[in-house]
Amino acid sequence: MTTRLTRAAAHVRPPAPVRAVHLGLGAFHRAHQAVYTMADPDWGIAAYTFRNTELPRALAEQDGLYSLQVRGEGEPQAEIVDAISRAHPGSDTDQWLADLASPDVALLTLTITEAGYRVFDDQDGTAIGRVLAGLRGRHRAGGAPIALVPCDNLPGNGGVLREAIRTAAAGEGSRFRSWIEDHVSFVDTVVDRITPAAAEQDVATAARLTGLEDRAPVVTEPFSEWLLAGDFPLGRPAWENSGARFVDDLAAYERRKLWFLNGAHTLLACAGPALGCATVDEAVRHPMLARLTEAWWDIASYHASLPAEDLADYRRRLLQRFSSRGVRHNLLQIAAGSSQKIPARILPVLRAERAAQRMPEAPVAVLAGWLIHLRDRPVSDPRADELVSLARSADAARRILSALDVTLADDGELVSAVEDYVEHLRLTADRTA
Numbered sequence: 347m348t349t350r351l352t353r354a355a356a357h358v359r360p361p362a363p364v365r366a367v368h369l370g371l372g373a374f375h376r377a378h379q380a381v382y383t384m385a386d387p388d389w390g391i392a393a394y395t396f397r398n399t400e401l402p403r404a405l406a407e408q409d410g411l412y413s414l415q416v417r418g419e420g421e422p423q424a425e426i427v428d429a430i431s432r433a434h435p436g437s438d439t440d441q442w443l444a445d446l447a448s449p450d451v452a453l454l455t456l457t458i459t460e461a462g463y464r465v466f467d468d469q470d471g472t473a474i475g476r477v478l479a480g481l482r483g484r485h486r487a488g489g490a491p492i493a494l495v496p497c498d499n500l501p502g503n504g505g506v507l508r509e510a511i512r513t514a515a516a517g518e519g520s521r522f523r524s525w526i527e528d529h530v531s532f533v534d535t536v537v538d539r540i541t542p543a544a545a546e547q548d549v550a551t552a553a554r555l556t557g558l559e560d561r562a563p564v565v566t567e568p569f570s571e572w573l574l575a576g577d578f579p580l581g582r583p584a585w586e587n588s589g590a591r592f593v594d595d596l597a598a599y600e601r602r603k604l605w606f607l608n609g610a611h612t613l614l615a616c617a618g619p620a621l622g623c624a625t626v627d628e629a630v631r632h633p634m635l636a637r638l639t640e641a642w643w644d645i646a647s648y649h650a651s652l653p654a655e656d657l658a659d660y661r662r663r664l665l666q667r668f669s670s671r672g673v674r675h676n677l678l679q680i681a682a683g684s685s686q687k688i689p690a691r692i693l694p695v696l697r698a699e700r701a702a703q704r705m706p707e708a709p710v711a712v713l714a715g716w717l718i719h720l721r722d723r724p725v726s727d728p729r730a731d732e733l734v735s736l737a738r739s740a741d742a743a744r745r746i747l748s749a750l751d752v753t754l755a756d757d758g759e760l761v762s763a764v765e766d767y768v769e770h771l772r773l774t775a776d777r778t779a
């Protein structure tokens with residue numbers, strides 16, 4: 347029988363003192379921020395899920411350890427990541443409040459998905475509600491400053507989080523609101539490391555590679571990037587030792603990442619399943635999707651205002667990353683929450699193209715593919731009920747566009763182009779079936 351992964355079995359240091367807290371413990375945090383933090387032995391993480399109770403239990407049984415399988419083209423490499431000192435379910439409210447009140451804690455990172463930044467009238471249990479409760483407790487406990495570091499794929503994610511917290515705190519006392527303005531730093535980030543959900547067979551691969559039983563392995567690619575802009579009033583781990591870069595302005599990096607990588611992912615995730623593809627590597631080998639990806643990158647390049655040489659290199663490397671068979675990235679996983687993703691990844695370029703009186707094929711393919719997805723597949727989206735019903739109604743293309751942006755729905759040529767492309771995708775799928 348294989349020995350369970352623990353600090354003793356893996357001969358790993360004891361847990362580092364908790365100085366960072368994370369909300370949204372999932373695959374990506376463990377492939378990215380935790381790996382950067384691991385290089386600084388003075389910083390341990392207390393990581394909280396949103397709802398999941400199984401993962402924190404498995405990690406607690408492994409002293410916070412897990413194996414990270416890094417898969418390129420050759421044999422996967424596994425390393426044991428030891429940055430998580432404690433893992434908790436989101437329901438562990440008392441510990442969450444205690445951690446956020448502690449002056450030893452200097453920062454909170456978040457991976458709560460794009461949908462997690464929405465503010466509801468009733469904030470009870472929402473990600474923003476939990477962060478606000480934590481900040482309230484910190485203010486009462488002496489008010490040590492703190493840095494909030496969102497790591498989700500949103501443009502201006504630090505500003506988005508600041509606005510969400512301001513909105514959520516609107517009914518709070520003025521002292522607390524002023525404290526937020528003066529003592530809470532909102533850091534903008536661009537994050538990158540393709541990390542699909544682990545599959546059942548990854549547990550067996552972890553055992554083969556490490557000689558230990560790991561019930562919570564993570565699979566990721568060799569590439570990793572982290573760019574940050576903002577202040578850390580109580581300090582931070584030496585993330586730069588693992589390659590993180592601190593810059594003054596993230597706008598250009600953000601456009602490059604969200605439009606080129608995430609935009610192409612959304613294109614493949616929306617149009618790929620309609621053409622019989624299940625994973626990113628499969629989709630970029632499909633002739634029509636490969637052509638659409640290049641067409642998307644061409645128009646994105648036109649509007650990105652970035653040096654042409656850098657973009658050419660970025661595109662070349664993206665194609666390699668997408669084509670890798672090491673990491674099989676499921677298109678349905680990427681399609682989840684598309685109503686929150688399309689506006690950041692696709693619409694800025696589509697609007698710019700329509701303003702120039704052009705009808706760009708790739709964004710039209712995204713919208714048509716998304717419409718088919720909403721009609722025909724299991725939909726995981728915070729607006730699923732509303733969107734599925736619109737997609738199955740008469741005049742679906744216009745109504746779906748309207749759900750994203752009413753001005754797009756007023757563009758009759760665009761609506762017709764999306765309707766025609768739905769048919770085009772169906773005919774192409776029938777021809778190649």
Ligand SMILES: NC(=O)c1ccc[n+]([C@@H]2O[C@H](COP(=O)([O-])OP(=O)(O)OC[C@H]3O[C@@H](n4cnc5c(N)ncnc54)[C@H](O)[C@@H]3O)[C@@H](O)[C@H]2O)c1
Nearest residue numbers: 370371372373374396397457458459462473498499540541
């Ligand atoms: N996986 C990647 O390749 C990758 C790369 C860059 C950025 N990201 C960012 O990280 C996020 C999480 O990705 P992951 O791979 O860890 O996914 P995951 O499914 O493994 O974990 C998602 C985490 O977000 C929480 N969550 C889900 N819905 C939420 C909501 N409405 N409010 C608050 N929390 C919620 C989940 O409970 C879980 O803890 C992505 O949505 C994306 O913004 C992921």
Ligand SMILES: O=P(O)(O)OC[C@@H](O)[C@@H](O)[C@H](O)[C@H](O)CO
Nearest residue numbers: 499537538539540541608611680
């Ligand atoms: O993680 P999401 O759901 O925001 O988006 C799905 C993918 O596009 C995304 O995870 C990429 O793989 C990632 O952004 C690469 O760094």
